Amino acid sequence: MTSRPSPGLTLAAWLGAAFLHIPLLLIILYAFTSEDRTYTFPPPGLTLRWFGVAFARTDMWDALWLSVRVACLATLLALLLGSLAAAAMSRSHFRGKDAFSLLITLPIALPGIVTGIALLTTIKRVGLEPGTLTIILGHATFCIVTVYNNVVARLRRISPSQIEASSDLGARPLQTFRYVLLPHLATALLAGGLLSFALSFDEVIVTTFTAGSQQTLPIWMFGELFKPRDRPVTNVVAILVMLVTLLPILLTQRLSSGGDYMHGGGKSS
Amino acid sequence: MSVPVTVSRHRFGRGALITLLLLAPPLLWLGVVYLGSLLGLLQYGFYSIDDFTAQVVQQFTWATFASLFSTPSNLDVIIRTLLMSVAVTLACAVIAFPIARYVALLRGRSKAVWVVLVTLPLWASYLVRVYAWRLILAQEGVLSWVLAKLHLTSLLDAALSLPVLGGPSLSSSYLGMFLVFVYVWLPYMILPIQAALERVPASLVQASADLGARPFQTFWRVIFPLSLPGVAAGSIFTFSLTLGDYIIPGVVGAPGYFIGQMVYTQQGTAGNLPLAAAFSVVPIVIVMLYLALARRLGAFDAL
Numbered sequence: 001m002t003s004r005p006s007p008g009l010t011l012a013a014w015l016g017a018a019f020l021h022i023p024l025l026l027i028i029l030y031a032f033t034s035e036d037r038t039y040t041f042p043p044p045g046l047t048l049r050w051f052g053v054a055f056a057r058t059d060m061w062d063a064l065w066l067s068v069r070v071a072c073l074a075t076l077l078a079l080l081l082g083s084l085a086a087a088a089m090s091r092s093h094f095r096g097k098d099a100f101s102l103l104i105t106l107p108i109a110l111p112g113i114v115t116g117i118a119l120l121t122t123i124k125r126v127g128l129e130p131g132t133l134t135i136i137l138g139h140a141t142f143c144i145v146t147v148y149n150n151v152v153a154r155l156r157r158i159s160p161s162q163i164e165a166s167s168d169l170g171a172r173p174l175q176t177f178r179y180v181l182l183p184h185l186a187t188a189l190l191a192g193g194l195l196s197f198a199l200s201f202d203e204v205i206v207t208t209f210t211a212g213s214q215q216t217l218p219i220w221m222f223g224e225l226f227k228p229r230d231r232p233v234t235n236v237v238a239i240l241v242m243l244v245t246l247l248p249i250l251l252t253q254r255l256s257s258g259g260d261y262m263h264g265g266g267k268s269s
Numbered sequence: 270m271s272v273p274v275t276v277s278r279h280r281f282g283r284g285a286l287i288t289l290l291l292l293a294p295p296l297l298w299l300g301v302v303y304l305g306s307l308l309g310l311l312q313y314g315f316y317s318i319d320d321f322t323a324q325v326v327q328q329f330t331w332a333t334f335a336s337l338f339s340t341p342s343n344l345d346v347i348i349r350t351l352l353m354s355v356a357v358t359l360a361c362a363v364i365a366f367p368i369a370r371y372v373a374l375l376r377g378r379s380k381a382v383w384v385v386l387v388t389l390p391l392w393a394s395y396l397v398r399v400y401a402w403r404l405i406l407a408q409e410g411v412l413s414w415v416l417a418k419l420h421l422t423s424l425l426d427a428a429l430s431l432p433v434l435g436g437p438s439l440s441s442s443y444l445g446m447f448l449v450f451v452y453v454w455l456p457y458m459i460l461p462i463q464a465a466l467e468r469v470p471a472s473l474v475q476a477s478a479d480l481g482a483r484p485f486q487t488f489w490r491v492i493f494p495l496s497l498p499g500v501a502a503g504s505i506f507t508f509s510l511t512l513g514d515y516i517i518p519g520v521v522g523a524p525g526y527f528i529g530q531m532v533y534t535q536q537g538t539a540g541n542l543p544l545a546a547a548f549s550v551v552p553i554v555i556v557m558l559y560l561a562l563a564r565r566l567g568a569f570d571a572l
Contacts (some may be wrong), residue, residue: 005374007482013371016364016382020455023401026411030404039407041414085295091288100292103299103558109505110556113514113529114549117536118306121313121546141303144295202394204516208533221396223404225520227388238397249392252386 024242031235054236063220066241070132070216071200074139078196079189081140082147089148090155093225107142115142116209123210138210139203143196150192151185158184194248202245217241293351307553313546323540333543338552343531347551350528353443354511361458361507362500364451369462369494371500373469391456399520402449404533406440406521436523446522450511457510458503465499467490498567505563512552514516528552 005013017029031050033043085104089097107115123130159183166176180259204218211219221241224234317330319431337343372383390398401436416425428444436442469492479488515529526534528548535545 005371009371009374011369012367013383016368016455016459017386019364019452020387023388023398023405023452024393026404027397027401039410041402041404041409041411081295081298084291086287088291088295089285091291094285094288094292100296103304104295107299107303109509109560111509111529111552113513113515114307114310114553115303117532117545117549118310120304120536121309121542122302122306125309137302141299144299167425198392201395202392204396205513205529218394219395221400222516225396225400234400238394238400241394241397245392245394246389249388 001126012221014073022077026233027238027242031232031239033232033235036231050230050232053230054233057233060217060220060233060237063215063217065202066132066214067217068244069133070139071197073136074143075193075196077136077140077207078143078147079193082144082184082192082196083189085144085148086151086155089152102146102149108145112205113209116206119206120209120232121205126192130210131214134212135214135216137206138206139200141197142203142206147189147192147197149196150188154185154188186269191252194252198245198248202241282343294492310546311550313543314550316543316546318541318543325542333547334550336472336544337547343548346526346528346531346548349525350512351555353447353450353527354508356447357454357511358458358504358507360447360451363403363503365455365458365462365503366496366500369466369496371461372459372463387456387459395453396516398453399449399517402445402452402521403440406438406445406448408438408440410440412439440521441523443523443525446518449517449521450514453517454507454510457506458500461502461506462499464503465496470494501563501566506560508557508559509552512555 024110029043030039032046032048033040034045034047034049035043085100088094089101116139119134119141120130123134128134162180166180167173170177202218203216204222207216207219208222215223217237218241221234221237226236313325314333315329315331317326317328317333318324319326333526337347368387372380372387375383407413413422413425413486416422425439427435427444429439431444434442434444434447436444439445439448472486473491473495477491478484484489513529513532515527515533518527518530528551532545532548534547535541
């Protein structure tokens with residue numbers, strides 16, 4: 001479209017952006033407040049004290065470390081399964097193709113609580129102990145679609161003639177994969193992987209069901225929301241969480257500035 | 270689960286074998302682990318709980334599902350959640366539309382900046398954003414302060430005295446909960462609408478103007494109908510996410526339970542897994558119906 005945004009539209013967009021961002025700025029402000037009992041606004045004074053208190057909390061570091069490990073492993077699994085699914089879908093037609101694509105979408109289309117309780121039922125039935133392994137299994141389930149969406153979109157844009165040319169020139173399938181397909185897919189895989197990392201790192205609803213007594217960072221934060229030991233510490237950790245999830249996203253944005261990054265990155269819980 | 274693979278070109282040839290090999294791991298994972306779990310959950314919905322021993326009775330019965338609709342408090346939970354999901358979806362669509370349209374009109378660098386502006390909050394952690402609203406809605410919090418400065422406290426009091434929506438404070442009212450839901454899911458609505466708007470051919474808008482339509486007419490008769498797949502796609506997220514959320518109603522809001530909270534408490538503290546299972550089938554059915562409807566509106570092409 002060539003038309004320019006009207007003043008009214010511009011104003012509405014800016015108001016919308018303010019609505020989206022002011023709460024985040026407040027979080028940052030409250031991490032420095034010297035008032036630790038209430039949410040008084042404006043804060044009576046500012047201090048750096050809470051950063052020290054937060055960094056000294058070993059339970060916070062344990063939770064952060066668990067979240068990082070879980071997110072890495074869930075992302076690896078999702079990368080494998082998601083790209084296999086994408087490769088299968090990009091091949092010629094097979095019966096049940098529509099049903100399969102619905103099946104991939106289902107874990108993000110259904111509310112997290114359904115996925116969570118369903119997985120918990122199975123975990124109990126099979127006799128597994130809820131813990132790190134089951135958190136990873138749960139996260140991988142809904143991360144598959146993120147990788148899948150990114151890779152499938154990329155595969156659609158690769159012309160089959162390139163693959164054919166490669167094999168016509170005598171490349172074995174593995175060579176074609178290594179030298180033609182993989183370079184094309186690299187940024188899509190990276191984007192899908194980073195999104196899945198952020199998704200897993202932030203997930204709380206499915207995790208509450210599959211975690212047993214383990215605490216990922218969001219679970220830890222959830223606990224702090226109701227029984228805070230030092231209220232402003234939650235804000236400090238909130239900033240930390242924002243940084244950990246935002247950096248990969250901004251990186252993804254840079255990597256694929258074609259505007260087609262983040263396919264179906266949507267879903268939080 | 271059987272895997273009927275027929276490749277159109279060479280039936281049972283190498284192509285089919287490769288497709289099968291590629292398909293098998295994700296299909297096994299999603300089909301066995303995920304779908305199997307969903308079916309296992311469904312099965313629990315057909316069990317019941319013994320009132321005296323509090324043990325699950327593994328005998329087929331419709332009673333648990335029936336109690337969703339025959340027990341007024343259960344029905345209330347379902348209706349309350351549905352109404353909230355619809356309200357949140359509508360509000361998100363209305364607020365998202367101008368932002369999406371604005372971003373779709375931009376080009377170059379400013380567009381890139383706005384795309385980041387819109388997506389950033391989405392990735393700034395769900396819990397953090399919910400928590401931010403606790404700060405804002407608290408009685409001594411930001412919103413009361415701003416309204417007091419603007420001499421609008423009476424407006425807040427009027428809103429809080431509304432029969433169902435209001436409450437003792439914003440952080441313990443449906444109005445507050447509604448605000449938080451809209452805030453948290455808004456980006457999920459902006460992105461698909463923006464994607465749909467970007468696919469509206471400029472020539473159509475020009476043609477409409479050339480044929481003498483005023484800007485509003487062009488918007489209403491051309492741009493808006495073409496954006497509907499995006500709205501439908503966005504609404505899948507806002508609707509489904511509201512339907513199952515149990516954290517926002519727990520952190521902010523009135524005492525009445527939502528479906529997500531019901532599922533959570535029934536499987537946990539109440540120890541009534543059959544009722545939890547029956548409750549969780551409600552969002553499954555609604556989302557399935559919704560997906561079917563959205564598919565008709567072309568939502569899947571806009572995702």
